Amino acid sequence: MERADVLVVGAGPAGTTVAAGLAARGHDVLVVEEHGRVGHPVQCAGLVSQRVLDLAGSQSMVLDAVAGASVFGPSLGSVSFTAEGPRAFVIDRAGLDVLLADKAARSGARFATGVRFDRVVASRSGPIVAHLTDTEGRSREIEAKVVVGADGVASAVARAFRLRRPVEVLPAFEAEIPRSPGDARQVEVYLGNEISPGLFGWWIPDGSGGARVGVAASAGPVTARAYYDRLIRQVERRFRTTLPGPTAMLVSGIPIGTLPKTSTDRAILVGDAAAQVKPLSGGGIFTGMRCATIAVDVLDRALRAGDLSAAALADYDRAWQAELGEEFRQALFLRRLFVRLSDADLDRLIEALQGSDLKASIVAFGDIDFPTHVARKLLRQSPSLLRLFPKAVSAWLGGGPPVAPDLEPGPRRSAQ
Ligand SMILES: Cc1cc2nc3c(=O)[nH]c(=O)nc-3n(C[C@H](O)[C@H](O)[C@H](O)COP(=O)(O)OP(=O)(O)OC[C@H]3O[C@@H](n4cnc5c(N)ncnc54)[C@H](O)[C@@H]3O)c2cc1C
Structure with missing residues (x-):
């Protein structure tokens, strides 16, 4: 049977950060990613802070810098904030994922794309045997000392290890608009219970004359797509123009609310799988990557000590909670x-x-x-x-x- 020290499920920024860190410390890491290409499909607006660039160790995926934001109320009254220098960065999100995956591969992590983690086959006190399926429907099993669930909001790893799911998942819908009438250095935020109850709508310049426009809202009878259509009508009122149709669209979900436990015997969750997402904005790239670096330290220690018990891995919960728990609460x-x-x-x-x-x-x-x-x-x-x-x-x-x-x-x- 195929073996690895660490099976990382999901090649998003959280998973590849764990993979790079552990492979660099000499552990045998296999990353499985259900999609055929790392970074695709993109499910993100790609607005990040300098901290993400620092964690990635590169600026190469930056498309533009943003110096301010305008926030619009339901009646389109607004308030604008503009700083002197860049306050956030619009990035090529697929580019970030590829960059981090390359870094992990260069550190020695192995990748299997088009391979989905389904379930745990055997979870005695020894190593985990995981059942994987590729895009052709072929199954295989792999034995790993520990599994890292970095598989996003609908985490199959969380289910397999019976870890609780976030109390709330906000349905989200985003589209790319090829031509933006807005200020290319300003992000726009739209508030209103008709448009996005529970969060907000956003208009983010994409660095090439277009915009990423999206909405996330509390789940209910109105779909995220319908909220998006309302947002577009609101934005058209604001710009007093008809917007061109979208060139790309995505539907996804944003987990809100921290989990009581993000680790158990021989498994931990990171990133969206662990709901390590900022509750006021839904942004999770920085928090997921930061928690992934914390996971590297704890897993490295646990692997060296040969103790991957729930008690040993609970250090991960304690460490990330100590850093981000209060802000999340x-x-x-x-x-x-x-x-x-x-x-x-x-x-x-x-x-x-x-x-x-x-x-x-x-x-x-x-x-x-x-x-x-x-x-x-x-x-x-x-x-x-x-x-x-x-x-x-x-x-x-x-x-x-x-x-x-x-x-x-x-x-x-x-x-x-
Ligand atoms: C519309 C939208 C806009 C957003 N905009 C921003 C933003 O501007 N800034 C920001 O910071 N955050 C934003 N976010 C949140 C951000 O995208 C996530 O927090 C971030 O992607 C989480 O990274 P991750 O590595 O935990 O998970 P993901 O990036 O979701 O990666 C998980 C990976 O796991 C793979 N996978 C899933 N299940 C399996 C399986 N069973 N087997 C194998 N592979 C699997 C998936 O294919 C995926 O590649 C946005 C989210 C949405 C929905």
Whole structure:
């Protein structure tokens, strides 16, 4: 039977980061990817921070730099923030995946594309035997000391190892528009319960005159595609023009809410499979790659010690939670407040943010990877913002616990 020390399932940025790190430390790593080509199909808007470029160790996939953002309320009132230098980067997302896969392969990781992980065949106390199927329907089995589930939001590895799934998956729809009437250095964000209840719509210049336009919203009777159509009508109103039809479209999901456990005996989850995604934006490239680098340290130690038990691998949960857990918890708390805002509240939010002091704070302190820092600052700074939210926020601002009883659980207010 084929063997590897580590079976990594999924060649997205989280999986290839783990593969590169462990292969570089001398472990025998096999990456299986169900698609025939790494990076395809692209399921991402590709807006990242400098931290992603640093983790990737390259700028080669950068298509453009973005210096600011405009946020539109449901009535199209807006607030714009522009910094002096780049605050985020639009990347060739397939290019990032290929770059990271190349790095892993150069470090010695083996790749099998067009090969899907299906299930675990035997999971006694010894090594894992995994059942794989290729695109021609041929099956094979592989024995591995440990399995890394980097297989995205619908993780088969999580299911196979009975690890809990995220409480919420936001359906998302994105399209590429070949010609953008917008400012090529500004990202646009569209809020509104008719367009994207639970998150927002986005308009991201693609660095070549077009834009990536998409929406993610709480699951419900309206499909992500229907929300997208509404977003396009809203964007057309904003630009007072008819947009050209899309050249490419994608449908996917964004996991929200951290998992109670991302490791067990002989298995860990990373990236979207572990719901390591920023709850206020749905972005997961930085957080997934960062947690993947943490996983490398823990797995390297565990492999060397020959102890891949749940107790040993729980160090991974502890380590990534210590770094990102608090930000995720606070962001989830803020998200719970955000989803309750009516359209009238969202318009008032935009109005409140128009104050120059608040805008200056956002420009100075805004960080797409750690948005709760600036949120806390803004709420402290502005009584009119604070009035939009329940008392729970005061406790949060005072350093109290991020979850208050009046937020658990409750219906989202409808548009009004
Ligand atoms: C519409 C949309 C826009 C987004 N925009 C941004 C953004 O602008 N910035 C940002 O930071 N994040 C964004 N995200 C989130 C980001 O795309 C993910 O967080 C990121 O891709 C997670 O990386 P990953 O490696 O964990 O998983 P993925 O990138 O999803 O990779 C998982 C891989 O596993 C493979 N796979 C799945 N199942 C199996 C199996 N059983 N066997 C073998 N292979 C398997 C898949 O084919 C895939 O290649 C967006 C998400 C969506 C849906």
